Amino acid sequence: MLRIALSPTKDMDLEDLRIALLNYIISKKIDEELVIRIDDANKNKNIEGKDKEILELLNLFSIEHSRIIYQSENIKYHQKLAMQLMTQKKAFSCFCSDTKLDELKKSAKEEGKSYNYDDFCANLSNEIVLEVNAAFTVRIKRPIDNIKLIDSLNGEFNYTPNNIDSFIILNHDKTPTAEYACAVDDMIFNITTVINKKEDILSAPRHIHIRNSLGYEKEINYIHLPTIQNKNIGKKNSLSSVKCLIEEGFLPVAIANYLVLLGNNAPKEIFTLEEAVQWFEIKNISKEEVVFDFEKLKTINKKHLELIDDLRLSKLLGFADADIGKLGKLFLTNASTLNEIKEKLNLIFSKKDLCKNFEDESKQIIKCLKEAPHIEEFNEFKKYITQNTGLKDNSLLKPLRYLLTKEEDGVNLSDIYPYIKNYLGEIIK
Incomplete structure (x- = not known):
């Protein structure tokens, strides 16, 4: 069984989604169950409604799962x-106390050493423990022997007892720490493969130590993915949220395509998740830090917009007419997202002023079009206006383009007209 573990304390970011997508792909490849776990044990940090938002986003990306688990229930x-x-x-x-622990950390830093708990409380007698009337945390004792971690992508690691440390598993309020709850839940649900961020790799040997201490001997296959660096902002982990990208007009299929492609040796650039299942191999993922390039995502999004069914595209743009989908694709010369296409359509259907320097011509064209019959061909459309207004060449085309598109240049009117001819009554107000 595989699991997608997401926290309701923040927006789902691109690294979270990348991990979710690879979990889905691998679960399909090896034909194992996939569950979603909401890591909500820390009630003080949970954001109301964030769990529902996470589930809606996963559904938007068509990530199939067998069940949803809330960590707080355990x-x-x-x-x-x-x-x-x-x-x-x-x-x-x-x-x-926190003050005492801060002193230990400060002392270690001044000495140029890694911080380790000094195990002072580990040696207290039962009698002393019973006499102490103060809040306490629970720490698991550091292991006696080294902990070996085998990572399918990064190879084998060996951690000493001091690397692991005697770390906290229950907080003062007796809620579990994230590392402890995660390790126990993976044990409870018999998780076989865990995909995580490389920066969190130290958590894995701690998880192993917790399960070893509880007598759980089954090995888990670990995969730690390299960090995604945001090229556009230039800071690690300063990533746009997935929700933000959707709101910006990126297609889920394009976002998924790019995140699976990122740092991967893929046989082709444009693909769906279902296609990726056929060829994906974890060994082909780069071990090096990868760069998120917003412009590359826009290029991939544009290609998926070109491939999408016309009627479906129309519905995503707020219509239900394949002609509007075809019209939207005409703007892909300069547009890369749904929002950029919508901007073009909004201009077409917006109320327009008279074309500058062609005010009289604009008035004549508006009057003519309000009385015009339905005309199929663009050349016949132009001919009709010329016959009824006497306008032609620049005096016709300049104001006509503005009245139909609210732009002075762009896609040829002859290409646009077949898809707007049925909407002239709405366009010419």
Whole structure:
């Protein structure tokens, strides 16, 4: 079983979505169940409604799953297993204050060392623990032996006990920490493969240590993906949210295409998720940091807009007419997103002023078109206006283009006309 674990404490970003997409692809390739887990154990940080937004976005990307799990529903189980670890002397109560811990961290930094908890509370007797009337956290004891992590993409890693440390598994309010809850939930649901960000790779040996301490011996296949750097902003992890990209007019199929393509040795540039399932191999993913290029995404989005069914495109643009879909595709010379196409359509259907320097000609054309019959061909359309107004050449085409498109140049009117001829009553107000 594979899982997509997402936090309702923030917007879903591109790295989150990339991990979700690869989970989906791999689950299809190996024919294993895929579940969605909402990591909502930290109630104080959860954003109301964010879980529903996450689920809606995953649905928008057609990521099929067998069930949805809320981590908060397992808190009692997390606590029960923490008590088991304490009973077995594999975990202990820690009464150290935040001030004390900050001092240890500061001291380690001044000495140029990595911070490690000094295990002061690990050695307290039961009698002393019972006498202490103060809030405490629960820490799992550092392992005795090294922890080996085998990563399908990055190879083998060996972590010493000090790398792992005696870390907190239950907070002061006895809610589980993210690392502990994740490790236990992966155990409960028999997860076989975990895909995560490379920057979170230290969490994996800690997860292994937690499960080892609980007597769970089944190995999990780990895959840690390289970081995505945003080329446009120039800062790591400063990524646009997925919701933002959708609102900007990018197609889910194009976003998915780009994120799977990113750092991957793919047989072709434009594809769907279903096609990716056929050829995807984790070994073909680059181990190096990858760069998110907004302009590249726009190029891929444009190609998917060119391929989309005309009627479907029309509906995405707010219509239900294949001709509007065909019209929208005419603007792909300069447009790359749904929003940019909508801007062109909004100009066509907006109320227009008279064309500058052609005010009288504009009035004549408006009067003529309001009385015109339905005309199929553009040349016949021009001929009709000329016959009824006497206008031709620049005196006709300049104001006519403006009255139909609210632009002075662009796509040929002869190409546009077949798709707007049925809407002239709405266009010429």
